[in-house]
Amino acid sequence: MSEIHFREMASKSWLNFLTFLCGSAIGFVLCSQLLSILLGEQKDIQPNILHNDPHGRHSDDNGQSPLEGQMNFDADVSQHKDENTDIAEYLYQKVKILCWVMTGPQNLEKKAKHVKATWAQRCNKVLFMSSEENKDFPAVGLKTREGRDQLYWKTIKAFQYVHEHYLEDADWFMKADDDTYVILDNLRWLLSKYNPEEPIYFGRRFKPYVKQGYMSGGAGYVLSKEALKRFVNAFKTDECTHSSSIEDLALGRCMEIINVEAGDSRDTTGKETFHPFVPEHHLIKGYLPKTFWYWNYNYYPPVEGPGCCSDLAVSFHYVDPTTMYELEYLVYHLRPYGYLYRYQPALPENMLKEISQVYKHEDPKVKREPSKEKHA
C-alpha cells in the first residue's frame, strides 16, 4: 500500500512540476509581451491647431514643454566651405532691412530668444519691441500695456520709434511677430526689384474690408522708407485713427488713406511668399477645412498642395520654438547635394551688371547661376 501511495505521490509531484514549468513559461511570455509594449516607442502626436480667427492672436501654450537653451547650426563652419554666398552678401549691402519683432516681457525667454538665435541675425538691424524695456535681452520699451487690444498702438509706437532713431539706417522696415520665421535672403530678392523711395508695402495680401487689400499681421509685412515716413506722418496730421483692436486691418486702412500701394509679393510663377501658417498647413491638401476663414480672405486665388508656397518663401507664422530651428536647418543647412533646382530666378538686370563688375575675378559659376532662368 505504501508503494501505491508512493507512486501516487510521485505522479502528483511530476504533475505539479510540469504545471509549474508551464506556468513559468506562460508567465515569462506574457511578461515579455507586456514589457515590449511598455518600452516600445511612442508615436509623434502633434496637436492639430487651427486658428479660428484671422486676426486671432496666439495660443499661449500648445502643450509642449518650453525649449531650454538655443541651437547654433553655424557652429560648424566646415560644412559650408563649398558655399558661395557672394550674391547673398551683395544683396545684404544693397537691400538694407530693419526688422522689428513684436514681443512682450513674458515672451522674451519663451519665444523671442529663439528668433534672436535664428533668423533675426540676418537683418541689417533688429529690434525687439516690448511694452517694457529690458536692457539685457535687449528689448525696447514702448511704454504701452500688453494685450490683444494694444497691438495696433504698439505697432504705431514701434514704427515711430524706428522712424525717430533708425530712419537712415535701412531702406525697408519689416514687422514680424515672435512666432514668425522670416527668410531675409528671399525678402531681399523680392524687394530688389523695387525702389524704397516709392510708397509701397508687402506681405500676405488679404482682400476683405479694404479696397486694395491689406497685409496679414502674423505673416509679417514690410514697408518702404517712403511708406514708413507717410505712416508716421499720418498720426501727426490725424489722417489715420490711433485706436483699433485689429492691428493689421487698421494699418491696411491707413495705408490706403495715405496712398501707400499694397504690393504683390508673389514670386515670378505666381506662388505666395508670405505665409500665415506653418508649411504643413499649406502643403497638405484638405488640412484647412473649406469653411475656414482663410479661403475667403486671400486676395489672390488660394492654393493648397505643392503650388502653395514659393521655393523662395519669405515668412511662416505660428512657428513654435522647435519649428524655428527646424526651419533654420531646412532653409540654410540640409540640402540635396548637386541638385539642380527647377526654379532658378534671377536678379534684376542692373544688379547683375553691377555684380559682374564687382566680381570680375570670380569663377564663371557666379555669373552663370543668376542668368539661368528656368521657370517651373
Added chain:
Amino acid sequence: MVSATGVSFFNGMLVGSICCVFITMFGQINMRHRGRTQDHEHHHLRLPNTKDFLNISEAQRMELSKNIRIYCIILGESNDEHYWAVLKETWTKHCDKAELYNTKNDNLFNKENDKWTQMRKTYQHVFEKHGDNYSWFFLAHPTTFAVIENLKYLLFTKDASQPFYLGHIATSGDLKYVTVKGGTVLSMEALKRLNSFLNKTKKCAEQRAFWELSADMQLAVCLKYVGVLAENAEDSEGRAIFNTKPIAHLIRETMSNNRQPVVEGCCSDMAVTFSGLTPQKMTVMMYGVYQLRAFGHYFNDTLIFLPPNGSEND
C-alpha cells in the same frame, strides 16, 4: 489536488515573470552600456573629399552622377494606403528604381512570416530580379524620408563590387548592426554574398534562439558569416547622417541632453535619412529639402542631379 496544481501553476507564472523582468532590465542596461563605450570602435564611413574633382568638366560630372544607381526597397506592413501614396509621391521618385513591399499584401510573404523572414525573402527576390542592374540597394521603413542625392554623394567614390553594409549603427553585445529604422545600404557585392549564403545554408534562415533577435540584427549575423561588417556612415564632423528620428525630435533631444546655453546644430547638412515621420511630415520634408531655400547661396558641387520628370513637388 486541483488546488495544489493550481498553486504550482501560479507559482510558475510568478517565477517566470520575475525572471523575465530581471533579464530584460539586465539586457537593457547591458546594451546601453555597451552602446556608449563602444562608439569609438565603430567602423566609420565618411563623406568623400572632393578636392580631387575640382577640375573636371560639367559633362564629366554628369557622367559620374549617372554611374551610381540605387535601388530603393520600402519594406513595411502598413495597411495605411496613405503611406504608400505619399512615398510614391515624394522621395522615392529620386531613386533609380523604387519598389514598395507591403508584407500584408504581397504574394512573396505568408501570414506566419516573422520580420526577418520577410526581410530575407525581400532581399533574395530583389537580388534575383535586379542584382545586375543596380550598384546599391537601400532598404527603408515606410516612415523614413531619404535624400537620395546625399546617399549618392556618400557612395560615389566607393566601389560597389566591394562588400559594404552601411547605415546608423547600434550594438548588441558583440554584434554591430545597422538599425533598420535609419535605413540600410548594401553594395552589390554584399547583396550577392548574402543571397548565395541564404541559398546555400539554413544557418541564418531560421533563428530559434532564446532571445528573438530583431530582423536588423539577424541581417548583421548573416552578413558577418560572409565577411561583411557594418559601418557607421558619418559626415566630416563625425555626425551620423542616417537618423532614426524626425528633425524636431533630434532638435529637442540635443537641447535637453546638453546643458550649455547654446548647443551645436543637431544634424548634418548632408543627412541622408530621418525616420518616424507621419505622411504629412513627409510632404513637408519634400518641400523643405527640394524646394525651400535661401536666395543667393550657391554650391560648388562635384555631382549634378536633375529633377525627375513629371513632378511638381521637387
